[in-house]
Amino acid sequence: MTTGTGTGSGAGTGWGTGPDTDVLVVGGGPVGLAAAIEARLAGLDVVLVEPRPGPVDKACGEGLMPGSVRALDRLGVHPEGHPLLGVRYLDPTRRVTHLFRGTAGRGVRRTALHGALAARAAELGVHRHEARVTDLEQTDGAVTAAGVRARWLLGCDGLHSTVRRLAGLEAPARGPRRYGIRRHFRLAPWADVVEVHWGPRAEAYVTPVGDGLVGVALLGPPRTDFATTLAGFPDLAARLAGAEPDGPVRGAGPLLQRTWARTRGRVRLVGDASGYVDALTGEGMRVGFAQAAAAVATLDDPPERYERAWAASTRDYRYLTSGLVTAATSPARRGIVPLATRAPAVFGAVVERLAR
Numbered sequence: 335m336t337t338g339t340g341t342g343s344g345a346g347t348g349w350g351t352g353p354d355t356d357v358l359v360v361g362g363g364p365v366g367l368a369a370a371i372e373a374r375l376a377g378l379d380v381v382l383v384e385p386r387p388g389p390v391d392k393a394c395g396e397g398l399m400p401g402s403v404r405a406l407d408r409l410g411v412h413p414e415g416h417p418l419l420g421v422r423y424l425d426p427t428r429r430v431t432h433l434f435r436g437t438a439g440r441g442v443r444r445t446a447l448h449g450a451l452a453a454r455a456a457e458l459g460v461h462r463h464e465a466r467v468t469d470l471e472q473t474d475g476a477v478t479a480a481g482v483r484a485r486w487l488l489g490c491d492g493l494h495s496t497v498r499r500l501a502g503l504e505a506p507a508r509g510p511r512r513y514g515i516r517r518h519f520r521l522a523p524w525a526d527v528v529e530v531h532w533g534p535r536a537e538a539y540v541t542p543v544g545d546g547l548v549g550v551a552l553l554g555p556p557r558t559d560f561a562t563t564l565a566g567f568p569d570l571a572a573r574l575a576g577a578e579p580d581g582p583v584r585g586a587g588p589l590l591q592r593t594w595a596r597t598r599g600r601v602r603l604v605g606d607a608s609g610y611v612d613a614l615t616g617e618g619m620r621v622g623f624a625q626a627a628a629a630v631a632t633l634d635d636p637p638e639r640y641e642r643a644w645a646a647s648t649r650d651y652r653y654l655t656s657g658l659v660t661a662a663t664s665p666a667r668r669g670i671v672p673l674a675t676r677a678p679a680v681f682g683a684v685v686e687r688l689a690r
C-alpha cells in the first residue's frame with residue numbers, strides 16, 4: 335500500500351468506531367482517478383483501491399472528445415497527446431468529416447492519461463491501496479470493502495464491475511454482443527481527426543495519439559480477430575503495412591452492460607461500472623468524468639439526485655449510441671456512411687451532441 339499526504343485516514347486501519355475515510359473509490363482507471371480528484375477538491379478524505387500498479391493500460395480508442403479535455407482541464411490534469419480536430423466516417427468509396435465547432439479533442443495514450451491523473455491524485459493527497467475488492471458490507475453509517483470503512487463507496491471498477499454485482503445492481507444486457515480490440519503502430523499520423531472506417535461487419539477506429547504513434551481499435555461481433563479484421567479494410571491495411579506494431583493487442587467486451595440502478599445505500603456506480611453501451615461513438619470517458627463530478631456533488635443528497643444527474647449526463651450517449659449500434663448491427667449498416675455523406679449537417683449535429 336502506498337499513501338498520499340491527505341488528512342489522516344489509512345486503508346484497513348480500523349481506527350476507533352468511525353469510518354476510516356470519507357470516500358472509498360474502487361478502481362483506479364480514468365474515471366476512478368477523476369472521481370478521487372473531484373472528492374479531494376471537495377475537501378473529502380479519499381482512499382482509492384486498485385489492484386494493478388500503474389500506469390494502467392486498457393483496450394481503448396484513446397480519443398478524448400472536447401468535453402473530456404475540458405473536464406480534465408477543470409481537474410488540473412493536462413496529458414500530452416495529439417490534437418483531434420473532428421471525426422471522419424469512411425467506407426471504400428465515400429468520406430465525410432465534421433470538424434468540432436469549439437475546442438479540439440485530444441488523442442492520448444492510456445498510459446499517459448493514467449500517469450497524468452495519478453500524479454494529480456497523488457498531489458492532492460489521495461491515499462492509494464493496492465488491493466482487489468471481492469466483498470462489500472454496508473451498515474447504516476458505513477460501507478466496507480478491501481478492509482477500508484468509508485462513509486461512501488464509488489464503484490469505478492469498469493465494464494465487468496465487481497461492486498455492481500456485489501451491490502445487486504447488475505441487470506441482464508439484451509442486445510448485440512460486440513467486442514473491441516486495439517493495437518498501436520509506429521508511424522506519423524496522417525490526419526488530425528478520429529477516422530471511423532466502416533467495413534461489412536466491423537469498424538476500424540483510428541486515433542492519432544502522438545507524433546509517431548497511431549492507435550487502431552476494431553469494434554465488431556464475437557471472435558473479431560485483429561489481423562483478419564484489419565485485412566478487411568484494404569486502404570487502412572495498406573497505410574499500416576510496414577509500420578512497426580507498438581505493444582500488444584488488447585481486447586475488451588462484451589461492451590453492452592446494464593444496471594437496474596446506480597445507487598444502493600452508500601454505494602454509487604460511476605463510469606463503465608454504471609452501465610455501458612458501445613465504444614462506437616468514443617464517449618466513455620467524457621460521460622464517466624461527468625458522472626464522477628455528479629456523484630461527488632450529490633453524496634450527501636438523497637440517492638435520486640445522483641440517479642437524475644446520471645440519467646442527464648448519459649442521455650445523449652445512451653440514445654444516440656444505442657441507435658447507431660442498432661443500425662450498425664442490422665441491414666441498415668451499409669447505409670450509414672452514404673447517409674452521413676448525403677446529410678453532413680445531420681452527421682455534424684450528432685457528433686457535436688456527443689462530443690461536447
Ligand SMILES: Cc1cc2nc3c(=O)[nH]c(=O)nc-3n(C[C@H](O)[C@H](O)[C@H](O)COP(=O)(O)OP(=O)(O)OC[C@H]3O[C@@H](n4cnc5c(N)ncnc54)[C@H](O)[C@@H]3O)c2cc1C
Pocket residue numbers: 360361362363364365366383384385386390392393394395396397398399402465466467468490491492493495496497513514515516551552586587604605606607613616617618619620622
Ligand atoms: C475498444 C474500445 C475503444 C474505446 N474508445 C474510446 C475513446 O476513444 N474515447 C473514450 O472516451 N472512451 C473510449 N472507450 C471507453 C473507455 O475506454 C471507457 O469508458 C473508460 O476506460 C472507462 O473508465 P473506467 O475508469 O470507468 O473503467 P476502466 O478504465 O475499465 O478502469 C477500471 C479500473 O478498475 C480496476 N478494477 C477492476 N476490478 C476491480 C476490483 N474488483 N477491485 C478494485 N479495482 C478493480 C481495474 O484494474 C481498472 O483499473 C473505448 C472502449 C473500448 C473497449
